[in-house]
Amino acid sequence: MSQTLLNPDKWVDNFADALYSYTLPRVNDAALAEDLVQETFLSAWKAKEGFKGEASEKSWLFTICKNKIIDHYRKKAKDIVQPIGANERQDGYFDEAEHWTNETKPAEWGIDYQQAMDNKDFYKILDACKRKLQQIQQSVFVMKYMEDMDSADICKALGITSSNYWVLIHRAKLQLRTCLEKNWINLK
Protein backbone atom coordinates (compact mmCIF):
# COMPACT_ATOMS: atom_id res chain seq x y z
CA MET A 1 0.00 0.00 0.00
CA SER A 2 1.38 3.38 -0.88
CA GLN A 3 1.91 5.74 2.00
CA THR A 4 -0.59 8.53 2.41
CA LEU A 5 1.19 11.81 1.96
CA LEU A 6 0.43 14.96 3.82
CA ASN A 7 -0.45 18.07 1.98
CA PRO A 8 0.06 20.91 4.49
CA ASP A 9 -0.38 23.65 1.91
CA LYS A 10 -3.96 22.50 1.48
CA TRP A 11 -4.82 22.00 5.16
CA VAL A 12 -6.53 25.34 5.63
CA ASP A 13 -8.54 25.04 2.41
CA ASN A 14 -9.52 21.45 2.98
CA PHE A 15 -10.02 21.11 6.72
CA ALA A 16 -10.27 24.48 8.50
CA ASP A 17 -14.07 24.70 8.29
CA ALA A 18 -14.59 21.05 9.23
CA LEU A 19 -12.34 21.36 12.28
CA TYR A 20 -13.96 24.64 13.23
CA SER A 21 -17.48 23.14 12.94
CA TYR A 22 -16.34 20.32 15.16
CA THR A 23 -14.71 22.54 17.76
CA LEU A 24 -17.25 25.34 18.06
CA PRO A 25 -20.12 23.44 19.73
CA ARG A 26 -17.58 21.85 22.07
CA VAL A 27 -16.17 25.12 23.41
CA ASN A 28 -19.01 27.59 22.75
CA ASP A 29 -16.70 30.41 21.85
CA ALA A 30 -15.91 31.44 18.27
CA ALA A 31 -12.56 33.10 18.98
CA LEU A 32 -11.40 30.22 21.14
CA ALA A 33 -12.52 27.65 18.56
CA GLU A 34 -10.54 29.51 15.92
CA ASP A 35 -7.44 29.52 18.15
CA LEU A 36 -7.74 25.79 18.73
CA VAL A 37 -7.97 25.12 15.00
CA GLN A 38 -4.89 27.27 14.45
CA GLU A 39 -3.03 25.38 17.19
CA THR A 40 -4.11 22.11 15.63
CA PHE A 41 -2.48 23.09 12.34
CA LEU A 42 0.67 24.27 14.09
CA SER A 43 1.03 21.08 16.13
CA ALA A 44 0.36 19.02 13.02
CA TRP A 45 2.99 20.99 11.15
CA LYS A 46 5.57 20.30 13.85
CA ALA A 47 4.67 16.62 13.97
CA LYS A 48 4.43 16.05 10.24
CA GLU A 49 7.71 14.13 10.01
CA GLY A 50 6.24 11.55 12.37
CA PHE A 51 3.13 10.98 10.28
CA LYS A 52 3.17 7.33 9.29
CA GLY A 53 0.17 7.32 7.04
CA GLU A 54 -1.64 4.81 9.23
CA ALA A 55 -4.66 7.07 9.41
CA SER A 56 -5.94 9.43 6.78
CA GLU A 57 -4.67 12.98 6.85
CA LYS A 58 -8.13 14.10 7.92
CA SER A 59 -8.55 11.74 10.87
CA TRP A 60 -4.99 12.49 11.98
CA LEU A 61 -5.82 16.22 12.10
CA PHE A 62 -9.07 15.50 13.97
CA THR A 63 -7.21 13.46 16.58
CA ILE A 64 -4.88 16.38 17.20
CA CYS A 65 -7.84 18.74 17.38
CA LYS A 66 -9.67 16.52 19.91
CA ASN A 67 -6.61 16.55 22.12
CA LYS A 68 -6.53 20.33 21.96
CA ILE A 69 -10.16 20.45 23.10
CA ILE A 70 -9.57 18.05 26.01
CA ASP A 71 -6.46 20.04 26.98
CA HIS A 72 -8.56 23.16 27.04
CA TYR A 73 -11.03 21.51 29.46
CA ARG A 74 -8.19 20.23 31.59
CA LYS A 75 -6.71 23.71 31.97
CA LYS A 76 -10.09 25.25 32.54
CA ALA A 77 -11.02 22.77 35.29
CA LYS A 78 -8.12 24.04 37.34
CA ASP A 79 -9.57 27.55 37.41
CA ILE A 80 -13.04 26.52 38.41
CA VAL A 81 -14.03 26.71 42.02
CA GLN A 82 -16.55 23.93 42.09
CA PRO A 83 -19.86 24.69 43.65
CA ILE A 84 -20.66 20.97 43.70
CA GLY A 85 -23.05 20.03 46.41
CA ALA A 86 -23.75 23.63 47.33
CA ASN A 87 -27.38 23.48 46.35
CA GLU A 88 -27.69 19.73 46.20
CA ARG A 89 -30.41 19.51 48.81
CA GLN A 90 -32.84 21.93 47.28
CA ASP A 91 -32.55 21.47 43.56
CA GLY A 92 -36.03 22.39 42.42
CA TYR A 93 -36.63 19.25 40.40
CA PHE A 94 -38.11 17.19 43.20
CA ASP A 95 -40.35 17.83 46.17
CA GLU A 96 -39.45 17.19 49.80
CA ALA A 97 -40.15 13.48 49.40
CA GLU A 98 -37.82 13.54 46.37
CA HIS A 99 -40.59 12.83 43.89
CA TRP A 100 -41.36 14.75 40.71
CA THR A 101 -43.52 17.81 41.15
CA ASN A 102 -46.40 18.68 38.85
CA GLU A 103 -44.26 21.33 37.16
CA THR A 104 -41.13 19.24 36.73
CA LYS A 105 -42.42 15.80 35.81
CA PRO A 106 -41.37 14.66 32.34
CA ALA A 107 -44.02 15.21 29.67
CA GLU A 108 -44.59 12.82 26.81
CA TRP A 109 -42.53 14.13 23.87
CA GLY A 110 -44.46 12.21 21.27
CA ILE A 111 -41.39 10.99 19.39
CA ASP A 112 -39.72 7.65 18.83
CA TYR A 113 -36.88 7.81 21.36
CA GLN A 114 -34.97 5.04 19.59
CA GLN A 115 -35.00 6.92 16.33
CA ALA A 116 -32.16 9.34 15.67
CA MET A 117 -33.30 12.74 14.61
CA ASP A 118 -31.72 14.80 11.91
CA ASN A 119 -33.26 18.10 12.67
CA LYS A 120 -31.37 21.39 12.60
CA ASP A 121 -33.74 23.11 15.01
CA PHE A 122 -33.30 20.33 17.51
CA TYR A 123 -29.50 20.63 17.46
CA LYS A 124 -29.71 24.38 17.77
CA ILE A 125 -31.86 24.12 20.87
CA LEU A 126 -29.77 21.31 22.34
CA ASP A 127 -26.69 23.49 21.84
CA ALA A 128 -28.38 26.50 23.43
CA CYS A 129 -29.50 24.38 26.40
CA LYS A 130 -26.00 22.98 26.78
CA ARG A 131 -24.60 26.52 26.99
CA LYS A 132 -26.79 27.22 30.00
CA LEU A 133 -25.15 24.47 32.02
CA GLN A 134 -22.53 25.37 34.58
CA GLN A 135 -19.05 25.30 33.04
CA ILE A 136 -17.95 22.13 34.80
CA GLN A 137 -21.22 20.36 33.91
CA GLN A 138 -20.67 21.36 30.33
CA SER A 139 -17.14 19.95 30.31
CA VAL A 140 -18.34 16.67 31.74
CA PHE A 141 -21.28 16.47 29.35
CA VAL A 142 -19.20 17.19 26.25
CA MET A 143 -16.45 14.76 27.22
CA LYS A 144 -18.91 11.99 27.97
CA TYR A 145 -21.53 12.38 25.29
CA MET A 146 -19.78 14.22 22.49
CA GLU A 147 -16.26 12.84 22.85
CA ASP A 148 -17.41 9.44 24.11
CA MET A 149 -14.71 9.33 26.79
CA ASP A 150 -14.65 6.86 29.65
CA SER A 151 -15.82 8.31 32.98
CA ALA A 152 -12.53 7.37 34.69
CA ASP A 153 -10.57 9.34 32.08
CA ILE A 154 -12.89 12.32 32.48
CA CYS A 155 -12.41 12.33 36.26
CA LYS A 156 -8.67 12.19 35.80
CA ALA A 157 -8.58 14.99 33.25
CA LEU A 158 -10.80 17.29 35.30
CA GLY A 159 -9.45 16.32 38.71
CA ILE A 160 -12.84 15.33 40.13
CA THR A 161 -13.94 12.28 42.10
CA SER A 162 -16.28 9.71 40.61
CA SER A 163 -19.09 10.73 42.95
CA ASN A 164 -18.65 14.34 41.79
CA TYR A 165 -18.88 13.02 38.26
CA TRP A 166 -22.19 11.25 38.80
CA VAL A 167 -23.71 14.27 40.53
CA LEU A 168 -22.63 16.50 37.63
CA ILE A 169 -24.01 14.11 35.01
CA HIS A 170 -27.26 13.71 36.93
CA ARG A 171 -27.82 17.45 37.22
CA ALA A 172 -26.79 18.13 33.64
CA LYS A 173 -29.34 15.60 32.41
CA LEU A 174 -32.13 17.00 34.57
CA GLN A 175 -31.43 20.51 33.38
CA LEU A 176 -31.05 19.62 29.70
CA ARG A 177 -34.21 17.55 29.73
CA THR A 178 -36.22 20.40 31.24
CA CYS A 179 -34.71 22.93 28.85
CA LEU A 180 -35.43 20.78 25.79
CA GLU A 181 -38.96 20.17 26.92
CA LYS A 182 -39.58 23.86 27.39
CA ASN A 183 -37.95 25.09 24.20
CA TRP A 184 -38.22 22.34 21.66
CA ILE A 185 -41.11 20.05 22.45
CA ASN A 186 -43.47 22.96 22.97
CA LEU A 187 -42.42 24.36 19.62
CA LYS A 188 -43.11 21.21 17.65
Place this chain on the structure above:
Amino acid sequence: MKWLMITCKEATYLISKKEENKLTWVSKIKLRGHLAICSMCRRFEQQSGFIGRMAGKMHIHATLSPESKEKMQKTLQDQ
Protein backbone atom coordinates in the same frame (compact mmCIF):
# COMPACT_ATOMS: atom_id res chain seq x y z
CA MET B 1 -38.69 -4.55 51.52
CA LYS B 2 -38.54 -0.93 52.50
CA TRP B 3 -34.77 -0.80 52.10
CA LEU B 4 -35.25 -1.50 48.42
CA MET B 5 -37.49 1.52 47.87
CA ILE B 6 -35.86 4.54 46.30
CA THR B 7 -37.10 8.02 45.44
CA CYS B 8 -37.42 9.56 41.96
CA LYS B 9 -34.34 11.65 42.66
CA GLU B 10 -32.29 8.55 43.42
CA ALA B 11 -33.80 6.67 40.50
CA THR B 12 -32.87 9.40 38.01
CA TYR B 13 -29.36 9.45 39.47
CA LEU B 14 -29.05 5.69 38.97
CA ILE B 15 -30.35 5.91 35.38
CA SER B 16 -27.19 7.68 34.21
CA LYS B 17 -25.08 5.09 35.99
CA LYS B 18 -27.06 2.36 34.30
CA GLU B 19 -26.35 3.92 30.89
CA GLU B 20 -22.65 3.48 31.61
CA ASN B 21 -23.05 -0.02 33.07
CA LYS B 22 -21.89 1.13 36.47
CA LEU B 23 -24.72 -0.18 38.66
CA THR B 24 -24.09 -2.56 41.54
CA TRP B 25 -26.53 -5.47 41.71
CA VAL B 26 -28.35 -3.91 44.68
CA SER B 27 -28.80 -0.66 42.76
CA LYS B 28 -29.99 -2.64 39.76
CA ILE B 29 -32.73 -4.27 41.80
CA LYS B 30 -33.69 -0.97 43.42
CA LEU B 31 -33.92 0.81 40.07
CA ARG B 32 -35.85 -2.01 38.43
CA GLY B 33 -38.34 -1.97 41.31
CA HIS B 34 -38.79 1.77 41.08
CA LEU B 35 -39.20 1.82 37.30
CA ALA B 36 -41.84 -0.92 37.54
CA ILE B 37 -44.11 1.41 39.46
CA CYS B 38 -43.07 4.88 38.24
CA SER B 39 -44.04 5.91 34.72
CA MET B 40 -42.42 9.34 35.12
CA CYS B 41 -39.00 7.84 35.72
CA ARG B 42 -39.51 5.36 32.88
CA ARG B 43 -40.11 8.35 30.65
CA PHE B 44 -37.07 10.10 32.07
CA GLU B 45 -34.97 7.06 31.24
CA GLN B 46 -36.08 7.14 27.60
CA GLN B 47 -35.47 10.86 27.30
CA SER B 48 -32.11 10.68 29.04
CA GLY B 49 -30.91 8.00 26.61
CA PHE B 50 -32.23 10.03 23.71
CA ILE B 51 -30.39 13.19 24.83
CA GLY B 52 -27.11 11.28 25.18
CA ARG B 53 -27.41 9.71 21.73
CA MET B 54 -28.36 13.00 20.09
CA ALA B 55 -25.49 14.86 21.74
CA GLY B 56 -23.13 12.33 20.18
CA LYS B 57 -24.54 13.09 16.74
CA MET B 58 -24.71 16.82 17.15
CA HIS B 59 -23.22 18.56 14.17
CA ILE B 60 -23.36 22.10 13.00
CA HIS B 61 -21.98 23.69 9.92
CA ALA B 62 -19.81 26.69 10.70
CA THR B 63 -17.38 28.51 8.46
CA LEU B 64 -14.39 30.65 9.20
CA SER B 65 -14.06 34.04 7.59
CA PRO B 66 -11.70 34.33 4.60
CA GLU B 67 -9.53 36.65 6.72
CA SER B 68 -9.18 34.04 9.45
CA LYS B 69 -8.22 31.40 6.93
CA GLU B 70 -5.71 33.67 5.32
CA LYS B 71 -4.16 34.37 8.70
CA MET B 72 -3.93 30.63 9.43
CA GLN B 73 -2.36 29.96 6.06
CA LYS B 74 0.19 32.68 6.63
CA THR B 75 1.06 31.44 10.12
CA LEU B 76 1.73 28.01 8.68
CA GLN B 77 3.85 29.35 5.87
CA ASP B 78 5.95 31.29 8.35
CA GLN B 79 6.91 28.09 10.12
